[in-house]
Amino acid sequence: MNTGTTMNNHDSAAEERLKTPEGKKDFIKATLSCWLGTTMEYVDFALYGLAAGLVFGDIFFPGETKTVALLSSFATYSVGFLARPIGAIFFGRLGDKKGRKLVLVITIALMGISTTLIGCIPSYHTIGIYAPICLVILRFAQGFGAGAELSGATVMLGEYAPTKHRGLIASIIGIGSNTGTLVASAVWLLVLTLGTQAVIDWAWRIPFIASALIAVAATLIRQHVRETPVFEKQQTENAQAEQTPPTVNEKQPKTIRTCLKSNKAFFVMLGLRIGENGPSYLAQGFVIGYVVKILGVNQTIPTVSVLIASLLGFIVIPFAGWLSDIFGRRIIYRIFCLLLMIYAIPAYLLLESRDPLIVGSIIVTGMCLASLGIFGVQAAYGVELFGVKSRYSKMALAKELGGILSGGTAPLVASALFAYFGSWWPIAIYFALMATIGFVTTFFAPETRGRDLNSPNDAI
Structure with missing residues (x-):
């Protein structure tokens, strides 16, 4: 197994570029563009x-019971995740062939247009069934662009970063x-001050258009932004x-066994993603609708909680990345998954108290984990798992498939579980099981800290 933990004696492509003033400027612009794009x-x-969680049930699915409206709202939410693997395949291959920069310009524009147009959709009372249809179409377009956005930005920043500080x-x-x-929750918090009726009538559009x-x-x-030093070197x-004159190579026949063996890193990334993405979207997506619509908690409580957690994230995220630079990606990832497994049952039990302080603390803790x-550890880990020739496409597809199997469907599955069991x-x-998948996957994953990103082979 290639663990990739041995540092190279020579500078990486990123470090070579950073030696020049122009290279440092390129690094700053790339960092800024990746930050804004992911934002x-x-x-x-x-x-x-x-x-x-808060208003789409009333706007696009009126006349339904609270549980059915919530279920319908999160069903449209899942459509975006179904589109993401398609975008990952299309844009991932393009990014490996034509470069990271080209794809990232296209994806950010597509996402921006789709989100803005969502804020312009007339309500169900105005155009009937065409309202949720338009919502689904734009949600699909949004997801199609997003399918390569996060992975592309992660690859670009990882390929720009010096080896010792890549995490x-x-x-x-x-x-x-x-x-x-943070921006979304802050804007929503301001919008909610306008009153419930104003939000349903028109104010919900403000965040999307803005x-x-x-x-x-x-x-x-x-x-x-200049193309990454790793891709330019490649x-x-x-x-x-x-x-160079071609040499004669013996090609092994492609069987299921050889395909599985050559794509171990892909399945590792898939498992790691499930362990993170499912709990993440339950912690910051489903739980908001659950505590507001089902438990009857004031809607400002989860919104403020998301805001507080987002502020703490500016410390938690880089700290987690720094820890992975010091102790390694695998052990830090494993610890976070274990903490999520321990968190699950006490968290949902305590939500039943409906106490604003307890509910807020549960949401903040869940998001921080x-x-x-x-997520702060996953970025460098994902980039280092794959070889340079197929890094973008493999990483994007693994992350988005993992997103469908976990985060994209998690709010929908959780809503259905509550509708059936009423508890x-x-x-x-369900939360704990997804975290367990991530935990178990770390025992099959290699340690990748310090890996040469110009290596053509995957890390396992």
Whole structure:
């Protein structure tokens, strides 16, 4: 097994570029563009998650019971996740062939347009069934672009980062996601001050339309970002290889066994993603609708809690990335998954108290573990697991498939479990099972800290 823990005696492609003033400027622009782009993605999804839990049931599915309306809202929420693997396949292959920059400019523009148009959809009372249909179409387009956005930004930042600090630098992707959640929750908190009726009538549109400002800024910056040093080096090596006379190679027949063996890193990433993404979207998505619509907690409580957790994320995320630079990716990831397993049942049991302080503390703790800390480690881990030739496509597909199997369907499954059992305990078990998948996966995963990102082979 190639653990990748041995540092190279020579500088990495990223470190070579950072030696020049121009290279340092490139690094700053790339970091800023990745931060803004990931902010935009998570503004999109946090806005949608909050809206699905708070108002979409009333706007797009009126006349239904509270449970059915919540279930319907999160069903449209899941559509975006179904589109993400399609976007990952399409844009991931393009990113491996044509470069990271091209794809990231396209995806941010697509996401920005889709999110802005969601804020322009007439309600069900205005155009009937066409309202939820338009919502589903735009949600699909949003997910199609997002399918390659997060992985692409992670790959770009990881390939720009110096080897010894890759965990810390790559965790900036997590700070971008946290910024997006913070912006979305802050804007929603302001919107909610206008009153319930005003929010349902028109104010819910404000966050979606205003998100266009971030999309425009991110698109403009990305157009002036240089391609990553790792990809440029790979392109140079490819050009040199084309001038070299080909050698005769024996090709092994592709069987199911050989395909599985050559894609171990893909399945490791899939398992790691399930352990993070499922608990994350339950902690910051489903739980909001659950405590408001089912438990009857004031809607400002979960919104403020998400805001507080997002503020703490600016400390938690880089700290987790730094820890992975010191102790390794695998052990820190394992600890976070274990903490989530321990958290699940007490958390949902305590939510039943309906006490604002307890409910808020549960949401903040869950987000710090699932949506922030573990995500800060995952960024560098995912980049280092794959070889340079297929890094973007494999990582994007693994993360998005993992998203469908966990985060994308988690609110829908949790809503269905509650509708069937009428209790919190199946949801808590479901939460713990997904965290357990991530925990078990770490025992099959290699340690990748310090790996050469120009290596053509996966880390396992």
